[in-house]
Amino acid sequence: MIDNKNVPAFAELSEFASLSAGGSVVFATDDFFAPCESMLSDSEPVFIADKYTEFGKWMDGWETRRKRIPGHDWCILKLGTKCVIRGLLVDTAFFTGNYAPKYSIQAACLSPEEEALLPRRDTKMGSACSECDLERVKQLRSDKWEEIVPITALRPGYEESRMNYQKVLSDESWTYIRVNIYPDGGIARLRVYGEAKPEAPPRDQLVDLASMLSGTTCLGYSNAHFGHPRNIIKSNKGETMADGWETARRLDRPDVLEASEDGTLKVSGEEWAVFKLGFCGTIKEIFVDTLHFKGNFPDSIKVEGSFLDEEWSETKPIHWFNILKPSKLSANKEHWFPCNSDVISHIRVTIAPDGGISRIRTYGLVEPNIF
Structure with a gap:
């Protein structure tokens, strides 16, 4: 369930650090x-009171040992694509006596030659980087x-203080970030919100105009009770229902449902989401998964388009025209x-009337020299 209380506007944008x-x-x-990979997990962090490993208490996140040598801990993350970062969330859930006291974020765009310097990552609990890998990095x-993000204090992972949001004031595009924690400790989850900034594809190349990797962002929606509509523009297959867009059941649905002539149900209400495409273009085919x-898929879907400058x-009146008229959907199926x-x-x-979809793809051609 989406809780919008005290959530900043940038958290409605696409997210580029998580594994999905x-x-x-x-x-x-x-x-x-x-x-460190646990910090990028898509699932909500959990706490299992009696779970231990040979190295100590099991925690759902990234947690370093208590540092007994000079310096501080840090990691380097590759983002899902080149993007402008508008804000971050550092979630310290369940890290109460062992959270990182402070953190900072640095960013860069690495060349292929620089990327070649990165050592092979060997994820292993109970380990630290080798001197050889450290010198290479x-x-x-x-x-x-x-x-x-300058050095910033974090709060402990109690429910009322775990969500540490931070706005980023930069219009530069980045492919990598360095996460510094001072001097050690744990972070449950890290989320990086922003807008993808890919290179424009050739005019004759069919691309998914609605993909987050094309720079598409969700601007607004009517309902996101169980899952945010920004999930449906992710590039991967949906992992679970939580990884899609799902609304609450509408309370105005009829007591007894009837079908229209085109086979769709007669309902008075519907739910919507608006997306700004990363590139202007023409859509040739739509995929809905x-x-x-x-047991909770929508009865039907329609897609409309508009060209806005x-x-x-x-609240602004907009002329929307039909791209896909209301069309029947089925359970657990590609359409x-x-x-x-x-x-x-x-x-x-x-x-209409409500329900959930996992992904949408709008395959088409980019129109160059617009904006």
Whole structure:
């Protein structure tokens, strides 16, 4: 369930550090109590009171040993794609007497030659980086990378204090970040929110215009009770229902359902989500996947488009035209719909009456020289 209380606007954007977004750990100074990869896990952190390993208490996140040598711990993460970072979430859930007291974030875009310097990552609980790997990574001079979050205090992982949001004031694009913790300790989850900034594909290349990797972002929605609509533009297959967009059951649905002539149900309500495409273009085919949604898929879906040369607003009148008319959906299934749109910059996805979908793809051609 999505809790929007005290959540900043940037957290509505796409996320690029988690494993499902293509994020990965390429280096960490220490993985003693819990390996760094756990910090990028897509699941909510959990606490198991009586779970221990040979190295100590099992924790769901990244936790380093109590440092007894000079320095501080840090890691380098590769983001899912080149992106502008608008904000971060450092979640210290369940790290109460062992959370990292402070952190900072640095960022860089690495060349292929620089990426070749990164050692092979060997994830292993109870370990620390070797001197050889450390010397190799030092050639990247990551301690001199652009600081996008200065040294900032973290709060302990109690429910009321675990969510540490931080806005980032930079319009630069990055592919890697360095996460510094001072001097040691644990972080349950790290999320990096922003906008993808890929290179424009060739005009004749069919691409998914609605992919987060194309720079698409979710601007607004009517309901996200069980899952956020930004999930449906991820590039991977959906992992679970929680990894899709799912709304609450509408309370205005009819007591007895009836079918229209086209086979869709007669309902008075519907749910919607609006997306700004990373590239303007024309859509030729739409793919809708209801994977994992077996007893809670929508009855139907429609997709509309618009070309906007200004910011979208829920209160501003916009002319939407049909790209995909209301079309029946089935449980746990891939659906393909041919279409042929005009040049558009935004789409509105509407499901009726409610329910969930796992992914949507809008395959089309980029229109160059717009914006």
